[in-house]
Each structure stands twice: as C-alpha cells, then as structure tokens.
Amino acid sequence: MSARIGIVQFPGTNCELDVAWAVEQLGGTPEMLWHAEAELRGADAVVVPGGFAHGDYLRTGAIARFSPVMDAVARFATAGGPVVGICNGFQVLTEAGLLPGALQKNAGLTFLCETVDCRVETSRSSLTALATPGDVLRLPINHFEGSYVCDETTRRRLRDDDRIVLRYVRNPNGSLDDIAGVCSEQRNVVGLMPHPERASESLLGSTDGVVLLRSLLATAAEGAAVA
C-alpha cells in the first residue's frame, strides 16, 4: 500500500500542488489537509509546504501555528510520525516549537530565487534516510526569510547530536553554520528552506530532490507498517 502523505494547506500556502504532484509521481498518495481540520485523516506522514501561510503577518509562521491542524500535527510529531516543513513550512514548525531556532530575513535583505548546492550532513532523519552523507544536491531556494538562527547552546546541541540535516555549500542567506535544514531530537521532524519538490523531475532542471522525498515516503511506509 502506498504511503499517505498529508499536505497541510493554510490560506496563503502555494506549494501544496507541487508537493502533491511529486508525491504522486513517486508512488505516494497525497491528501490535502485544510488548516481548519482537527485530524490528519490517517496520514502516514505530513508535509507543511511553502507559501505565505496567513499572509506571514506579524512573523512568518506566527499565525499559522494556531491553526487547528497544527495541534494534530504536533501530536503526530510527538508520537514519532514523520513531519517535513519546506520553506514557509520550516518557519511554521519553528514557530510551533517543533523544531529549534528561527528563520529571519536574509543577510543583505535580498529575496533569493536560485538553485543552490546543499550537502547532506546525515542520513539519520525522515527526509534523508536514503541519502548518503556528503552527497551534494542541487535544490531551488525561494525565500526572503531563510536565515537560520538559534542560540549557542542550541547550535552546539544540533552539531553534537548530528541534527543538522543539510548545509549550504555556499551560504546564500547568512544562515548560522550554513544550516539549510535541521531535525528534531527524535529525528522524525525535519525543516528545510530548499524545495525538494521543485527538483523532482528533469524538466525542472534537477531531480536531486527525489532522494529526499523517497526517504520521506519510505519512512512513512515503515510507520504505516508498524501501525
């Protein structure tokens, strides 16, 4: 049975169809989850996609985390369910406290829309289980607020616990420690600024995102088998 991937849709989300398309191409079953829903309807994994949830008012992700669906996502995450936040989704997950740190305005105050090299730092996460540490993936970024920050204690913990999932080869936005993606203590919640779904077929210029999405589908299928 193919893994059911719940894709959260806030007002202002705009990457949900790209994620659904990519999931479907890779054999998964995408399921849209409107932000006002209180249940995940049996999803084996959840993706919080990119966009401008609730207009990004106040701060990116600040309002989104109060949407009813986020309580369900938090419960799912605490129970070990795989959750991935892409771009705005990463911002939402940090605001919700499911991932440490925060994303702030890019150094140089430039909106970045380009394809960058990202190095896989660990295969111990729901998004990189099938990837090899050291692999460099060409992935598109598309953000104004993608500069990762956290306090020194958190940074040390992330490094010591091997929780930095992806690093930029050439830091485009001033992120602390070149961080492009991190995972939770349980390693099931992952947030990243690059868009793997936009690098999922050759027509899009890169297929390097496929290994990440396949990892998520595999982790989701495992969880489904256990449940």
Next chain:
Amino acid sequence: MRYEARVEITHLPGIADPQGATVERSLPALGYDNVSQVRVGKSIRLVVEAPDEAAARTQVDEMCHRLLANPVIEAYEIELTELASVT
C-alpha cells in the same frame, strides 16, 4: 480600567539584525557618518481592559510571549498608559 499598551519588539542581543545593518550602512551616504548601533524593530499598540495595571501588564506580557514576539530571537518591552474612562 482601560490601558493602552505599547509593545516594542527588538532583536535579542547577539541575533543579527540585517535591516538595522542595512540602515546603518545607508546613513553615511546622507552625510551622517557619526551613527552606530542601528536596530530595526517593531512597535505594536493595543488597548486592554483589566482591573488594574498589574493585571494588564501580566496579560500583555503573556501575549508577547505567546504570539507578539518570538522569544527565540526577539526581546520586548511593554509600556502601559491608563486611558481616561469613556463614560
């Protein structure tokens, strides 16, 4: 009682402030080459009804912590002013 709260939100010390840095780099172009430590933040105003100032402050502080500011990267200061009653 009604209180107007002015909440000033700034970056925590040590957290990069790219807007402040950009403004600071721009000012010398206008001849102000004696400026340093520019920080750009946010100002939020709201009116609360509460039995007294302490209760109002406690509530606004909670709002800041839970929504208005992100304690991971931001600090905040609250200034309260009692408003004349409308009756």
